[in-house]
Amino acid sequence: MKPTLALFAGDPGGIGPEIVAKALADEEVREAANFILIGSKPAIERGMEVAGHRTAFEHTDARRPSGDELPIQLARWEGDADVDFERGKVDARNGAHMLAGLAYGLQLCVKGVADAMCVAPLNKSALKAGGMKHPDEINYFREVLDFSGMTSEFNVNDKLWTARVTSHVPLKDVSGLITGDKIVNGVGILHDGLSRAGYERPRIAVCGLNPHNGESGAFGREEIDVIRPAVERAQQMGFDAHGPFPADTIFVQATRPQGGYDGVLTMYHDQGQIAMKLMSFGHGVTVHYGLPMVVTTTSHGTAYDIVEKGVATPSALKNAILMAARMGSRNGG
Known part of the structure; x- marks a missing residue:
């Protein structure tokens, strides 16, 4: 059985929603895992429009699939109806949305609904404006999980x-x-x-x-x-x-x-x-490791300068999804 991934659309003001749409249109990605998509429904639908790829989803309470089922689940959660995000800039409201979405995805893993989490690009300044008091995401994850073990951030290419x-x-x-x-x-x-x-x-x-x-x-x-x-x-x-x-x-x-x-x-x-980044900019993956679950993301950022221009490429996100699926499978998925 495929692993189940919590896939968070990242900063709604960045390229996250559109590269998520492009990644989910990739057959290799779809074959790798079952997906619980987390984000703002309006932002995700706008991302699909910009990307030119419409993927069917079921807007539902998140549940662990009983088999390799379709369509993709778009989770109902506190931020799924958020709208009016500032695009292409650092914004505190966007940051608060990201913090809540990350915490929700982690809890899906804790509850055994998902085996691992993959995250579209985040922006640290927006996260801090939204209330994060840590230098980086992995320390925020530690707080959410009340985790005191050793963790590390890996950067990975082929x-x-x-x-x-x-x-x-x-x-x-x-x-x-x-x-x-x-x-x-x-x-x-x-x-x-x-x-x-x-x-x-x-x-x-x-x-x-x-x-x-x-x-x-x-x-x-x-x-x-x-x-x-x-x-x-x-x-x-x-x-x-x-x-x-x-x-x-x-x-x-x-x-x-x-x-x-x-x-x-x-x-x-x-x-x-x-x-x-010299070797693999646009393709590299970051793995937040040592937590009770694997969390992967892209090694690049939110690319505010090209938001909604339709030119953002999903290569790094695809690699991050495939990495999470592989490591999630080894975690029992």
């Missing part, structure tokens, strides 16, 4: 997975936030995510922090004092982890057909994001 030791923090604070335990835990959760996605024995490369890996301490000692000992600890625990490698060459080495790696653990946000 060649590589990345995770990071620090995330949405000022660059000046990064060095003081890097610890051996965080590195070992980062290797472990990246290994777990790769394994759950089907990699039998994931190979993980760990990035250094300083230019040229610190040049034996000339440009900093984090590689010597913290990162290398942590990699050795991870190896002793049975992980196929290596490094640290210099940040300016690690992705060259990781993506080699022979002797490459399946995942890279970076020390801070842009170490990995610049490389991943």
Whole structure:
């Protein structure tokens, strides 16, 4: 039986509703999962109009399918009749709608109605204007779920997975936030995510922090004092982890057909994001991992500048849906 995905249409002021419509018109997507669509019914219908793809749905209370049934469910929830969204800009009302929709989708997973959640693009400024008090979505998810376990944000393309030791923090604070335990835990959760996605024995490369890996301490000692000992600890625990490698060459080495790696653990946000977006902008996927359910989304944003122009492409959302379906299946879907 197919997994069931909660598919949230994202920021109603962005390209989310129209790329959801395009993705749901894709036969491979439709074959991958059963869908519970979450969003504003008027915004979703407008997205279908802009996309030029009309997909049949049943506007109903969300329920777990008894089989691989059609049509798609459009869930009845507190925000399904919301209208008059500001298009192409940050707006607090849009943000509040997103926060409520995300919380509803998570609860569908908690209740066993859905196996995983996929989310169309969100906008952090709108989320914060709408009431989010966290630096990012994964910490909002933790609050909604009252979850205290370890979580990580993975960035994924068809060649590589990345995770990071620090995330949405000022660059000046990064060095003081890097610890051996965080590195070992980062290797472990990246290994777990790769394994759950089907990699039998994931190979993980760990990035250094300083230019040229610190040049034996000339440009900093984090590689010597913290990162290398942590990699050795991870190896002793049975992980196929290596490094640290210099940040300016690690992705060259990781993506080699022979002797490459399946995942890279970076020390801070842009170490990995610049490389991943250069390799796969418009196609990449973000996986919010470690929660009681898998949550995926696109690695790109809401593209306010092209809203309702009909040119937004669904490639990244399609990949995010397929990833959620694959990982949701392994979660028992």
